[in-house]
Amino acid sequence: MRRPIVKYGSRILQRATEPVDAITPEIQTLIDDMIETMYAAPGIGLAAPQVGVGLRIFVADVSAGRNPAELLAFINPAFVARDGSQREDEGCLSVPGFNTSVGRSSRVVLRGLARDGTEQVIEGAGLLARCFEHEMDHLDGTLFVDRLRGLQKDLIVRKIKKLSKSGKW
Numbered sequence: 001m002r003r004p005i006v007k008y009g010s011r012i013l014q015r016a017t018e019p020v021d022a023i024t025p026e027i028q029t030l031i032d033d034m035i036e037t038m039y040a041a042p043g044i045g046l047a048a049p050q051v052g053v054g055l056r057i058f059v060a061d062v063s064a065g066r067n068p069a070e071l072l073a074f075i076n077p078a079f080v081a082r083d084g085s086q087r088e089d090e091g092c093l094s095v096p097g098f099n100t101s102v103g104r105s106s107r108v109v110l111r112g113l114a115r116d117g118t119e120q121v122i123e124g125a126g127l128l129a130r131c132f133e134h135e136m137d138h139l140d141g142t143l144f145v146d147r148l149r150g151l152q153k154d155l156i157v158r159k160i161k162k163l164s165k166s167g168k169w
């Protein structure tokens with residue numbers, strides 16, 4: 001079932017999430033719903049706080065559904081390694097309509113649980129590394145907008161405030 005995506009300005013997006021202690025049927029349903037919501041958006045990654053759930057879970061598919069083997073679900077992910085740097089345009093399903101360049105690592109290794117409870121260690125380069133850092137940020141209550149500075153940030157925040165005031169956010 002598709003779930004509504006929470007937008008910038010909502011408190012849940014600014015709070016650090018709690019680890020999952022048991023992969024229950026409810027967690028499986030949450031992951032199914034997150035995958036469906038991500039594909040429908042469409043997006044290449046979605047973290048649990050974006051559907052209003054404060055747990056350390058995210059799903060990702062940098063092929064956007066073209067290659068089923070690239071679909072990932074991570075439960076309680078942690079960084080194993082991050083190195084290099086890249087700067088590309090980035091967006092977020094919780095900040096629709098805004099894309100801007102954000103600096104990220106060019107290679108990221110994550111360790112965590114797959115949805116069947118087995119441990120997985122996955123290395124991402126390029127877009128997947130960017131996606132991993134973006135989703136890990138969500139689990140710590142950080143949005144890509146929070147990583148911007150000065151004018152770049154002011155401009156987006158001001159536009160969102162304007163949209164909120166006119167009920168369009």
Ligand SMILES: [Zn+2]
Nearest residue numbers: 091092093094
């Ligand atoms: Zn996002």
